[in-house]
Amino acid sequence: MTTEEDARPTEGRRRGGCGSRVARAVTVLLAIVGIVATGEFFFGAPGVGHFRTAEGRADYTESYDAAMRFLPEPTAVHDLPTAFGTVRAYEWSSPEAEGTVPVVLIPGMSSGVPMWAENLAGFAAHRRVIAFDAIGDAGMSVQGVPIASFEDQAEWISEALAQLAPDGAHVVGHLFGGAGAAAYALSHPGDVASLTLLEPFMTVANPPVGKFAWAMVGSLPLIPEGLRNRALGEIGGVPYDPEDPVARMISAGSEHYHSALPMPAVLDDDELRALTMPVYAAFGDTDSLAGGEKAAGRADELLPDAEVTLWAGATHSLPMQEAEALGRDLAEFWSRSER
Helix, strand or coil: CCCCCCCHHHHHHHCCCCHHHHHHHHHCCHHHHHHHHHHHHHHHHCCCCCCCCCCHHHHHHHHHHHHHHHHHCCCCCEEECCEEEEEEEEEEECHHHCCCCCEEEECCCCCCHHHCCHHHHHHCCCCCEEECCCCCCCCCCCEECCCCCCHHHHHHHHHHHHHHCCCCEEEEEEEEHHHHHHHHHHCCCHHHHEEEEEEECCCCCCCCCCHHHCCCCCCCCCHHHHHHHHHHHHHCCCCCCCCCCECCCCCHHHHHHHCCCCCCCCHHHHHHCCCCCEEEEEEECCCCCCHHHHHHHHHHHCCCCEEEEECCCCCCCCCHHCCCHHHHHHHHHHHHEEE
């Protein structure tokens, strides 16, 4: 296991207050995975995700469109039919990326494609990149039937990728998306050139118990806005910024969208050992939602072909905080995985 500390290049390090406004906002709000997933777990079985009102959908769409402006212009936009609904996918490609194994991005809860704003330029420099809005969660994907298990999660990912990357892909998941990426890799190992788990929620270890009290508060649909924002700040560890477009998008998703996704279960020893493809697993050692040092140690022990890194000073928003350094690491990892 590697610990990323002072040997890391200075320009690749991003800490609270030092990155862009987008990165700071996402540092607070990607913790919403705990809010939404916990609320759905305690307050009802998965059904079909939907916006609660037409006005709420309009408010969310406006915020989503504003957040998307932080991303490079996609070269293609797809609405892909699957057995569970329609998947919105964005694609970035270039002549330099022609013939490469594509990279597929699966987002955290309520984050959607805009969460990758800090990472996309680096990822797409030499690779074709495909990013999804998850079915059953806030975004432009539309759920048609219930997703009852993580096997179902893996199936819609498989059906979408069969249309855009039929020969396999490097699969990347963050937080809740890490759990989905791991489920896909377990059920479709032959289609996964490599698996990248970035702070994977409830995949290698359980999150801290202390986060769940505020998660329960934030999951209530009718709480006052001030209390909801306080919950977001308590979970994220820094104050919520309501003026930031990405922050507004994620907050609007939590307020207006009724998510319908199953709660992941931590993989047992045999399941982790079954992930035999090359794996890059990254954990923050500060305010981690994935288990931090404990999860990194378990991943290092059980994953057969893994590069496990514990990032000093990083939180559950590791992809945004460490965008430059992580981009370099992953570019090298993807190349090694293809040898």
